[in-house]
Structure formats: structure tokens, C-alpha cells
Amino acid sequence: xxxxxxxxxxxxxxxxxxxxxxxxxxxxxxxxxxxxxxxxxxxxxxxxxxxxxxxxxxxxxxxxxxxxxxxxxxxxxxxxxxxxxxxxxxxxxxxxxxxxxxxxxxxxxxxxxxxxxxxxxxxxxxxxxxxxxxxxxxxxxxxxxxxxxxxxxxxxxxxxxxxxxxxxxxxxxxxxxxxxxxxxxxxxxxxxxxxxxxxxxxxxxxxxxxxxxxxxxxxxxxxxxxxxxxxxxxxxxxxxxxxxxxxxxxxxxxxxxxxxxxxxxxxxxxxxxxxxxxxxxxxxxxxxxxxxxxxxxxxxxxxxxxxxxxxxxxxxxxxxxxxxxxxxxxxxxxxxxxxxxxxxxxxxxxxxxxxxxxxxxxxxxxxxxxxxxxxxxxxxxxxxxxxxxxxxxxxxxxxxxxxxxxxxxxxxxxxxxxxxxxxxxxxxxxxxxxxxxxxxxxxxxxxxxxxxxxxxxxxxxxxxxxxxxxxxxxxxxxxxxxx
Numbered sequence: 001x002x003x004x005x006x007x008x009x010x011x012x013x014x015x016x017x018x019x020x021x022x023x024x025x026x027x028x029x030x031x032x033x034x035x036x037x038x039x040x041x042x043x044x045x046x047x048x049x050x051x052x053x054x055x056x057x058x059x060x061x062x063x064x065x066x067x068x069x070x071x072x073x074x075x076x077x078x079x080x081x082x083x084x085x086x087x088x089x090x091x092x093x094x095x096x097x098x099x100x101x102x103x104x105x106x107x108x109x110x111x112x113x114x115x116x117x118x119x120x121x122x123x124x125x126x127x128x129x130x131x132x133x134x135x136x137x138x139x140x141x142x143x144x145x146x147x148x149x150x151x152x153x154x155x156x157x158x159x160x161x162x163x164x165x166x167x168x169x170x171x172x173x174x175x176x177x178x179x180x181x182x183x184x185x186x187x188x189x190x191x192x193x194x195x196x197x198x199x200x201x202x203x204x205x206x207x208x209x210x211x212x213x214x215x216x217x218x219x220x221x222x223x224x225x226x227x228x229x230x231x232x233x234x235x236x237x238x239x240x241x242x243x244x245x246x247x248x249x250x251x252x253x254x255x256x257x258x259x260x261x262x263x264x265x266x267x268x269x270x271x272x273x274x275x276x277x278x279x280x281x282x283x284x285x286x287x288x289x290x291x292x293x294x295x296x297x298x299x300x301x302x303x304x305x306x307x308x309x310x311x312x313x314x315x316x317x318x319x320x321x322x323x324x325x326x327x328x329x330x331x332x333x334x335x336x337x338x339x340x341x342x343x344x345x346x347x348x349x350x351x352x353x354x355x356x357x358x359x360x361x362x363x364x365x366x367x368x369x370x371x372x373x374x375x376x377x378x379x380x381x382x383x384x385x386x387x388x389x390x391x392x393x394x395x396x397x398x399x400x401x402x403x404x405x406x407x408x409x410x411x412x413x414x415x416x417x418x419x420x421x422x423x424x425x426x427x428x429x430x431x432x433x434x435x436x437x438x439x440x441x442x443x444x445x446x447x448x449x450x451x452x453x454x455x456x457x458x459x460x461x462x463x464x465x466x467x468x469x470x471x472x473x474x475x476x477x478x479x480x481x482x483x
Contacts, residue, residue, distance in 0.1 A: 009137035016190035025125035034160030063115030065399030066212035072123035076196035087120025092180035099173035130478035131194035150310035161299025204251035222407035262381035271443035277402030305364035317372030329447035332370025337440040339363025391477040
């Protein structure tokens with residue numbers, strides 16, 4: 001289909017395309033956030049300890065972070081719709097296995113599979129819009145996509161908590177199956193197939209496998225406190241760097257890091273998203289195990305964060321586009337660190353309006369100031385043709401940061417063993433939140449010192465900043481079309 005034949009957003013065909021991609025991305029993103037709320041119930045049902053819950057989160061994040069760049073390349077080469085639909089089907093199958101898990105080992109194995117499927121599903125959403133909607137409406141289509149994705153992100157924790165309360169924790173996985181069925185039917189009927197004619201003829205499968213094993217070794221070493229595994233992970237990461245430097249089709253093009261802004265933005269991403277991973281993993285445990293909140297109310301407690309990001313991310317992105325990202329990338333993490341400090345007031349019987357809401361609001365405001373300018377800095381630091389791979393690298397960095405934080409923080413904070421002792425969770429939560437606040441301040445310091453106070457190139461703004469309001473990771477943007 002030529003560019004001139006692509007449907008407009010206002011047509012029935014255009015609306016079906018946006019609906020299919022919104023539902024597909026929502027399935028993957030909601031699962032990443034809702035599982036956190038179910039952790040205490042999963043721990044009780046499967047008789048597992050903190051380490052098992054860490055792997056419940058990290059099993060998904062590990063394979064998603066390792067293969068998300070490869071998943072995008074698969075779509076460009078073999079067909080974006082084909083890979084998107086295949087990922088959706090595999091995600092549903094893995095979700096069935098998660099919901100049917102009889103022990104923690106089965107659940108973690110299914111979560112690993114779910115992450116691989118998510119790596120096929122996640123990059124295709126915006127890429128399909130870019131390839132399937134008339135170029136005159138692409139910005140508007142991305143705006144519509146981001147609006148609905150933001151609404152689903154805001155409602156997800158609340159609906160997830162309600163599902164857990166009404167139908168049990170397994171329902172948060174089983175609900176994926178009918179949703180995926182709708183995605184598959186809509187995609188096959190209404191979304192045209194597309195490929196990148198300039199896609200690489202070879203894929204960096206060895207690089208993806210090596211980095212997956214490296215991150216797996218680091219995660220296991222951090223959770224179990226095994227120095228040998230940590231050493232192996234570091235050596236394998238060094239091997240991954242050598243593979244990328246010598247490859248003629250690297251998964252992570254080293255040339256991207258010649259840009260000072262791109263490098264600094266990813267360092268800030270590493271620090272900030274490590275803090276986010278720790279906060280969202282342990283805050284839910286604090287609310288339910290220590291403060292006594294139900295899954296429904298602990299999910300509802302986090303809704304203001306996503307609502308604030310949904311409302312304020314676009315204005316923050318536009319401000320950074322005019323004035324540069326240095327100030328919001330410095331002030332945002334400082335404000336978020338203040339929110340984390342306020343969250344330390346949460347204890348047994350904590351009142352939501354007095355002891356929970358202030359920290360949640362300040363934390364959400366900090367993320368609202370930060371996230372869109374951060375993504376804009378990543379995209380503005382590279383040529384338009386490299387936007388897809390740049391955003392994919394940034395997403396992988398964010399997921400990796402969350403992976404390692406969830407693996408390391410409980411041990412550093414002294415949280416281990418069973419979930420039955422609220423005093424242990426409460427004491428460890430205090431230590432972990434101070435570490436997370438320190439990570440956020442580190443991100444602010446990196447931005448303040450290493451970013452030059454000059455105007456940011458106005459290549460990405462307006463609608464392009466709007467998708468960046470999810471807390472689980474920056475959106476993977478499509479490459480700009482040159483045909």
C-alpha cells in the first residue's frame with residue numbers, strides 16, 4: 001500500500017487501526033503494573049518468600065528488557081502486523097500459564113515467556129500507527145493512542161485491585177485472553193501489513209542472547225547474594241559490549257552514544273527508573289502488609305500518579321522543547337525524591353489523605369515534570385531516522401534499571417524471608433525509600449552537571465511527547481518514515 005493510499009484517522013479504517021494498537025499496548029503495560037498489586041496474594045497462595053516475588057516481577061522484566069530491541073527488528077524485517085499478532089497470541093498463552101501456576105517456579109517460567117511475548121508486542125504498537133495511518137494524521141493518531149493508553153494506565157491499578165478482590169489474583173492473568181482475542185481479530189481484519197524496506201538483512205541474535213544471560217546472572221546474583229554469579233554477569237556484559245562494537249548489525253548501535261545528550265539522558269534514565277522500580281515494588285507491599293490496605297485500595301492509591309502524568313506530561317514536554325530539557329530533568333527528580341521522602345510516613349493504619357496522598361501527589365508531580373523532557377532529550381539527540389532505535393535503547397535501559405533495582409533493594413534493605421512480619425517490611429521500606437530518593441537525586445545531579453543549558457533541537461514535540469506518560473518504561477517510538 002503506497003503512502004497516498006493509507007487511511008485517514010477520521011475514517012473507519014483509521015479508527016480500527018488505532019483501537020487495535022491501543023488494546024495491544026494496554027494488555028502488555030497493564031500486566032506490568034497490576035502484578036505488583038497482586039504480590040501479597042501471590043505470595044500467600046503459592047507459599048513463596050520475597051525472593052519468589054522478586055522473580056515474579058523480574059522474570060517478565062528480564063526477557064522484555066533483553067529482547068525488546070530484537071522484537072522491533074523482527075517486525076521491521078518480517079512484518080509488523082505478523083510480529084504484533086504473534087506476540088499477542090504468545091502473550092495470551094503465557095498469561096494462561098501464569099494464571100494456572102501451581103507453584104512459584106511455574107509462575108516465574110510463565111512470566112519469562114510473557115516477557116518474550118511482550119518484546120514482540122510492545123514495539124509494534126506505535127510502529128503500526130506510523131506505517132498504517134496517512135502521514136497527515138500520524139501526529140494526531142499518536143496523540144489519540146497516548147490519550148487512551150494514559151486512561152488505561154490510570155484505571156489499570158484500580159481495576160486490577162478490584163479483580164483481585166472479586167475473583168482472586170489469577171484473574172489478572174486470565175483477563176488477558178479475551179482482550180488478546182479482540183486484538184488479534186481487529187489486527188487481522190483492519191491493520192495492513194508493513195515492513196521496513198531498509199531493515200537489516202541480519203539480526204543481532206547473539207547480542208540479545210548474551211545480554212539476556214548477563215542480566216539473568218546479575219539478577220540471580222543480586223537476589224541470592226552470589227558473588228560468582230555477579231562476576232559472571234559483569235563479564236558477560238563486557239562481552240556484549242564487544243559484540244556490539246564488532247557487529248555490522250548491532251542491537252545497540254555504539255554510534256548513538258557519541259551524542260553527549262543521548263548518553264547523559266540514558267544515565268539519568270538508569271538512575272531514575274531504578275528508583276521507580278524500587279518504589280512501585282515495595283510501596284504496594286507497604287500499603288498492604290503494613291498499612292493494611294486491600295488490593296483495591298492499594299491500586300486506587302496509585303491512580304493520582306498516572307493521572308498527573310497524563311495531564312501534565314504534554315505541557316512539560318512542550319516547555320522542554322522550547323527551553324531545553326536540563327531544568328525539568330534536574331527539578332523533576334528532586335521533586336520526586338521529595339515525594340519518596342513523604343511516603344516514609346506510611347505505617348500501620350496509615351490514613352490515605354494525610355499520610356499517603358501527599359507523597360503520591362508530589363512523587364507524581366516530579367515524574368510529570370521529568371519523563372516527557374527526558375524522552376524528548378533522547379529523541380532530539382539523534383537523527384529522525386534513528387528515533388526508533390534510540391527510543392528502544394532508552395526503553396531497554398529503563399527496564400534494565402528496574403530489573404536490577406527490584407533484585408538488589410530488598411537485600412540491601414534487609415527484607416527477606418516470608419511476608420508475614422510487617423515490622424520487617426516496614427523497617428526495610430524506610431531504608432529502601434532513602435536509597436530510591438538517593439537514586440533520584442543522582443539522576444538530578446547528572447542532568448544538572450552534564451547537560452548544557454542550551455535550547456534543545458525542536459525535532460520532537462507536541463504529540464510526539466504525549467505517549468511518554470507510562471511509569472513502567474518509556475514508549476518505543478517508531479522510526480520516522482523516509483519514503
